[in-house]
Amino acid sequence: MxxxxxxxxxxxxxxxxxxxxxxxxxxxxxxxxxxxxxxxxxxxxxxxxxxxxxxxxxxxxxxxxxxxxxxxxxxxxxxxxxxxxxxxxxxxxxxxxxxxxxxxxxxxxxxxxxxxxxxxxxxxxxxxxxxxxxxxxxxxxxxxxxxxxxxxxxxxxxxxxxxxxxxxxxxxxxxxxxxxxxxxxxxxxxxxxxxxxxxxxxxxxxxFGMPPAVEACAPGLPFLEADADASDASLLALDPSRVYAIDYLLAEGNTQAMSRWGHSMLRLVICAPGRVPGPDCRFDLAHHRVLSFRAFVGDVQISGWRGLTGSYPSRLFLLPLDQVIEEYTRVELRGLRSIPLRLDDVEIASLLERAAQLHWSYDGRYYFISNNCAVETWKLLHDGVPRLAGESLASITPTGLLKKLERRGIADAGVLDDADEARRLGYYFEPLSARYDALFAVARESLALPQQDAQAWLALSPIERAAWLPKADLRTSAALLVLETAAQRRQQLLLRDHLKRHYLGRDAPADIAPALQALRAWLGDTGFISRPSELLPQGYGLPQAAERERITEEARLRLARLREQDGRLREELERWLPADQRDVLHGIEANLETIGVRLRNP
The missing domain is CATH 3.40.390 (Collagenase (Catalytic Domain))
Structure with missing residues (x-):
């Protein structure tokens, strides 16, 4: 040694x-x-x-x-x-x-x-x-x-x-x-x-043939729940006995190269306080959480080249289900399939325990082929549930992993057979593209727009869309407000990804000006969201009671610093964006102001 x-x-x-x-x-x-x-x-x-x-x-x-x-x-x-x-x-x-x-x-x-x-x-x-x-x-x-x-x-x-x-x-x-x-x-x-x-x-x-008795532990499995946009963070002590089921959550693919085969996640069906664990827990959507491997919270798309070269971290996040639904169905316009996994209570507890270990200790690298979201999810299932280690489940695509889970009777895809019932019971969350198309149809009929659907409308530049806004009546303006808000949310995600990749990545410029260094510090101060161990590097394993108190306090202090610097540094962030992307963001903001004035002054 x-x-x-x-x-x-x-x-x-x-x-x-x-x-x-x-x-x-x-x-x-x-x-x-x-x-x-x-x-x-x-x-x-x-x-x-x-x-x-x-x-x-x-x-x-x-x-x-x-x-x-x-x-x-x-x-x-x-x-x-x-x-x-x-x-x-x-x-x-x-x-x-x-x-x-x-x-x-x-x-x-x-x-x-x-x-x-x-x-x-x-x-x-x-x-x-x-x-x-x-x-x-x-x-x-x-x-x-x-x-x-x-x-x-x-x-x-x-x-x-x-x-x-x-x-x-x-x-x-x-x-x-x-x-x-x-x-x-x-x-x-x-x-x-x-x-x-x-x-x-x-x-x-x-x-060693010993009884597995241990000292009394701090209750629950600790996970950090944080939302940098909302400037909020909290430590969740997850009780495995309150998790009624775990679903394989698949975000359907789109035309983007890195998203063509979808995105693998696991949905935790957590029962609301006071509810006896059972099927009705599926309606407690506000309490459900999602285990998702990704580089940064909120990032639903990543750069193809950087994904191929392992330039992204791969870390395990615990996210609110409603946030995931918004990201994929409202912003990415991708449907979500939630397929129940046949796991007993002991296996659910074992899987969650492994997830907590990953959450606090794991810092992997994302590779498009060999270590993507499907591979990470497979490894979590393999390592977290001993029974599944004996199954041939390895797959490099999210859809491939789902098919293997189905063939071996581990995933029950029959819940999707009745589409209406699947939507009602939360086994399928449809993309809002149909709703956007319906809203766009209102605007198209009123303004005689040449575009065929909402996607084509949102593909226009903000200046091109702005030309039609003064002609809209109240009903049309309300429809266009929803579409323009969706455009803003999508653009914000793209710009945040650009800033993180360019200024926090391995290839960041060496000669960074003092102002830019401040921006890097500000962005870096949100790093605890993706790597909660930064809040308390001392100690090992799952944080216990006294450590959890210190983690909560450190998260509070960091968020206070972020709020204090937020306004000034957001302006600095915009200054470092490429001019064309900055123009797009300002154009969308101007469009929202135009629509808002129209709605406030009918």
Whole structure:
């Protein structure tokens, strides 16, 4: 093992348990090399062995190789906390000196925990290697750890582990064997481990034949819900027992190259407070949420070239269903199909737990072919529901993934057979193109417009549309107001995407003026929306009670800064837009003002 000195905390209760449990230590499990050790050194070393071994599960202790010996060394590099060489566990002599001062230190002093962690880490390697990598080679553990399967059949597992945030030690991402050793340190020594990494805690407990009991955890699974446009953010503690069902949510494709095969998401059918979970929860639309992999909140389209080259992040957002419906049906004019997945309550809870882990830890890269929304959704299903890991579901397109889910009886597409009933029950949300066409028909009949439909009308420049506005009566003006508002929303999304890609991307100009640097800082201050771990980089795993309070407070402070700078910096943002795009935005605003005057002064 080669890594930085670990950090952590020690619980007094565990310390006392360690002392009183020493009598149960199987002395033969770990010998001591007495070379160059004084009587005090030998006594301290034996005390360390007697402290650590009882903490290990019986299966682990019994599985250690015979003849294992602990040796203190003076020649290990400064950054090395321990090594396993043959039948020797090598620890740096400096740790022995720290351990000998333990009685003079506070019960929760982190330096004593460092010594325990170093020994547990090497004993974890010893157990794993002696059992032919029984843990580090376990496919299920590699799924949980972040070495995910590739969607490409011959590629096996990805060598890159993108679970980079809220880690107990970045060294765990070095390779699966180190992941096992680092996490077994916390499994043994941190009573909060079961709350912070519940799936891994259960996996280790099952392997070692232990009851999966953990300390009382903060209630619910934490997700950050934030809306930069509304300058609002909140921390949702999602209770899996309130989630009646999970649907595969497909945004239908359009003519854009990057959206031709649709967009994969998962819809959480969450019951309203007070409602007993059941079919009627499907009508509680205001409480439903959507799990969606995307680069930025609100971005429903991405650049084709940048998507091919992995220039976008791929992060998991929890979004209100009504926001997703507006984005796709009103702005993108794409329908949404909501197909129920056949999952039981335990599987729903497991999937949501995995989603929470991704939300706080995962920072992937978007690739149009190998790591797009369909691939990310498949990996979430594969890793979050063990039963589905045995199904051949991998697909690089959202429609392809849906077809595989249907063929294997996991998705119930029969809910769409009756179109009227599907709309009534919320299994299908139709695009507003039909409504826009109906509104446009009103304007076309009144003004004798030459365009054939709403799409052709919205494709005109704002100046071309402006020429017709003074001729509209009240009814026509009301129809054109809806269409012009849709044009404004679409243009705002396009411009926001342009600004983020140009000024926050890898290819941002190196010689940025001070004003532009302020804009980058302003845009960067919204980064916590897509990466909530920025709000509290300390700690690991799922945030617990005290951390959630600090996260909420930090989000509040950041939003206050955004509101304070909002007006001035929005003007700066417009100044850095290309002139033609700025003209389009101003033209739409002028059109809305013209229509507004007409409606206020009939």
């Amino acid at each position: 080669q890594r930085r000195r670990p950090r952590g905390r020690r619980i007094a209760a565990l310390l006392l348990w360690g002392w009183f449990g020493a009598a149960a230590t199987p002395a033969a499990a770990l010998g001591i090399d007495p070379g160059r050790l004084s009587a005090d050194d030998l006594a301290a070393t034996q005390a360390l062995v007697d402290d650590v071994l009882p903490r290990l599960p019986t299966t682990w202790r019994d599985g250690l190789p015979a003849g294992l010996v602990l040796q203190w060394r003076d020649d290990l590099p400064a950054h090395v906390a321990g090594r396993r060489v043959g039948d020797r566990v090598l620890l740096p002599r400096r740790l022995l000196e720290t351990w000998k001062t333990r009685d003079s230190l506070a019960p929760d002093d982190a330096s004593v925990l460092v010594v325990r962690q170093a020994l547990v880490h090497e004993l974890a390697h010893s157990y794993d290697r002696a059992r032919r990598n029984i843990l580090s080679g376990d496919p299920r553990l590699r799924d949980l750890a972040g070495w995910q399967r590739s969607v490409l059949p011959l590629a096996g597992r990805r060598s890159r582990n993108d679970f980079v945030a809220r880690t107990p030690d970045p060294y765990e991402r070095e390779r699966p064997a180190e992941f096992v050793a680092v996490n077994l340190e916390h499994f043994v020594l941190d009573p909060d481990y079961g709350c912070r990494r519940p799936a891994l805690h259960r996996h280790f407990a099952t392997h």
